[in-house]
Amino acid sequence: MRNILLVAAREYKSIASTRGFWVMLLVLPVVIGISQVAGRFFRPQLESAYVIVDASGEYEQAIERRLKLNYQRMELSAFSAYVQRWELGKVDPDAAWAKGERWFSDDQVEQFMDDGGIDAAAAMVKPHAPKDAPAYEIDKPGYTRAALPPGVSAANGPDALAEGLAPFLKDEIATSEGERPLSLAVYIPADVGANSPVRMWTNGAPNPTLVDNVRNEITRVVRSKALQASGLAPEQAAAITNISVPLTLSAPPQGAGREQMVIRSVLPLAMVYLLLVTVMTTGSMMLQGVIEERSNKLLESILATVHPSQLMHGKLIGLGAIGLTILGVWVGAAVGAALSVQGVVADIVKPSLAAFDQPWMIFAMLFYFVAGYLIISMLYLAIGALSNSLQDAQSYLMPVIMIIMLPVVFMMVSVAQQPNGIFPVVLSWIPLYTPFAMLARMGAGVSMMEVLGTGAMLTVFVVIEMILLGRLFQATLLRTGQPPKLGAFIGMMFGKNVA
Numbered sequence: 001m002r003n004i005l006l007v008a009a010r011e012y013k014s015i016a017s018t019r020g021f022w023v024m025l026l027v028l029p030v031v032i033g034i035s036q037v038a039g040r041f042f043r044p045q046l047e048s049a050y051v052i053v054d055a056s057g058e059y060e061q062a063i064e065r066r067l068k069l070n071y072q073r074m075e076l077s078a079f080s081a082y083v084q085r086w087e088l089g090k091v092d093p094d095a096a097w098a099k100g101e102r103w104f105s106d107d108q109v110e111q112f113m114d115d116g117g118i119d120a121a122a123a124m125v126k127p128h129a130p131k132d133a134p135a136y137e138i139d140k141p142g143y144t145r146a147a148l149p150p151g152v153s154a155a156n157g158p159d160a161l162a163e164g165l166a167p168f169l170k171d172e173i174a175t176s177e178g179e180r181p182l183s184l185a186v187y188i189p190a191d192v193g194a195n196s197p198v199r200m201w202t203n204g205a206p207n208p209t210l211v212d213n214v215r216n217e218i219t220r221v222v223r224s225k226a227l228q229a230s231g232l233a234p235e236q237a238a239a240i241t242n243i244s245v246p247l248t249l250s251a252p253p254q255g256a257g258r259e260q261m262v263i264r265s266v267l268p269l270a271m272v273y274l275l276l277v278t279v280m281t282t283g284s285m286m287l288q289g290v291i292e293e294r295s296n297k298l299l300e301s302i303l304a305t306v307h308p309s310q311l312m313h314g315k316l317i318g319l320g321a322i323g324l325t326i327l328g329v330w331v332g333a334a335v336g337a338a339l340s341v342q343g344v345v346a347d348i349v350k351p352s353l354a355a356f357d358q359p360w361m362i363f364a365m366l367f368y369f370v371a372g373y374l375i376i377s378m379l380y381l382a383i384g385a386l387s388n389s390l391q392d393a394q395s396y397l398m399p400v401i402m403i404i405m406l407p408v409v410f411m412m413v414s415v416a417q418q419p420n421g422i423f424p425v426v427l428s429w430i431p432l433y434t435p436f437a438m439l440a441r442m443g444a445g446v447s448m449m450e451v452l453g454t455g456a457m458l459t460v461f462v463v464i465e466m467i468l469l470g471r472l473f474q475a476t477l478l479r480t481g482q483p484p485k486l487g488a489f490i491g492m493m494f495g496k497n498v499a
Contacts, residue, residue: 006306007313012318014289024326025329026329028329028333029330047142047181048184048207049143049144049173050145050214052145053154053186055187055189056189056190056191059188063218070213072118075138076108079121079136080098082136086130097112140177143207152164158187162187162201165182169183169203183203183210185200186199268415268439268442268443271440272440274327275369279372282323287380287387288384290315290381291387308473319373319377320373323369364455368434368435371435374465374466375462375465378466385476408433411424415437425437434458471492
């Protein structure tokens with residue numbers, strides 16, 4: 001065992017010392033970091049401040065009401081999905097959030113606010129939530145109103161106001177929630193019209209929802225005033241401008257539906273891609289190392305101290321450790337980004353992680369990854385022992401790569417559309433493709449029996465492969481001259497001596 005570990009350590013160090021290994025190891029964390037930093041500069045600021053100056057006094061209150069309504073509407077929709085996911089509707093069957101709807105009218109939202117809003121609803125449901133259900137997280141409003149800063153006045157008109165607010169639009173402004181970037185300033189003249197338009201100024205990255213809410217509410221009030229001017233009573237004008245189409249919008253529980261299925265499959269498909277990339281790259285490094293050892297007669301010195309089987313097992317363990325290192329760094333970077341920051345990575349990885357709510361699924365994924373790594377690595381090791389040069393190795397390697405990659409690529413496309421389709425299921429029971437197919441399908445809810453069945457089959461296949469290719473490795477390790485023919489290959493795998 002000591003000799004095997006020494007060979008493994010040597011193999012690990014030789015690969016880990018290459019530039020290619022470090023480039024591959026760090027490329028994903030660097031990309032994630034760049035995406036998060038870039039997102040901070042290019043995405044709209046979701047926690048920002050706004051300033052409203054209403055010279056007429058007719059719009060300010062309506063805008064504030066609309067912003068509160070829309071915030072509570074978004075929270076009510078998200079809370080309704082949470083309640084449906086964890087089957088908590090029985091806590092208050094008559095509540096708007098208990099019926100699985102996703103869209104709510106102003107009247108429903110106002111009733112929700114009268115009952116205490118999202119804070120009261122979340123507190124009501126919390127004691128009844130299952131133990132494995134995460135606590136509902138209430139998002140803060142994405143924008144907070146700020147008063148005009150000291151020294152800035154709207155008394156001299158919009159141009160003077162714009163000049164006074166210009167420094168704050170490039171920086172932050174004091175609000176009741178603390179310092180926040182000022183993303184929008186609005187000036188509403190006393191008589192809104194073609195000759196006196198509403199003026200808006202932004203910092204270049206405004207919250208589009210905030211802009212739309214302010215604009216739409218001002219438009220609604222202007223229309224209501226126009227209707228009143230035409231002779232309608234204020235109540236009639238308000239009723240007309242508040243008309244909305246009755247709508248009931250329902251959605252399947254989280255985790256159901258094609259879109260959620262695709263999201264849940266992101267991490268498994270990423271594992272398949274990671275397995276392909278790492279085993280092809282590190283396997284090529286190991287293959288090149290074996291060929292170099294054979295060409296410079298270093299193998300004779302190594303085999304004087306270790307048995308060929310110990311050399312083979314040590315190389316496989318060292319290569320496996322390289323693969324697990326890359327896996328740990330890549331998955332750790334993705335999960336760390338998902339849990340610690342906001343952005344595209346978090347929006348994709350968090351729902352995908354939610355699919356793996358049982359410990360055995362994590363162990364199953366690790367098993368399939370390691371088994372797939374061993375299967376492909378053993379092929380590379382055997383090809384390295386057969387080849388006298390890289391040119392010889394390429395003649396063996398290209399068919400092997402095509403046989404492995406083409407079905408796997410087609411399978412990944414199929415899984416994204418139909419995880420339990422005929423093609424992925426069939427590949428799940430072909431040992432060469434079992435690790436890839438089962439990894440890709442883990443997010444779709446594979447049964448425990450299928451995992452146990454394919455796991456047992458894969459274990460037997462790995463053992464048989466290591467025995468047969470191990471014999472081939474030992475028989476050809478010191479062989480020189482022309483490579484043996486196909487019949488000789490088969491004979492070597494079954495322990496026959498071939499001249």
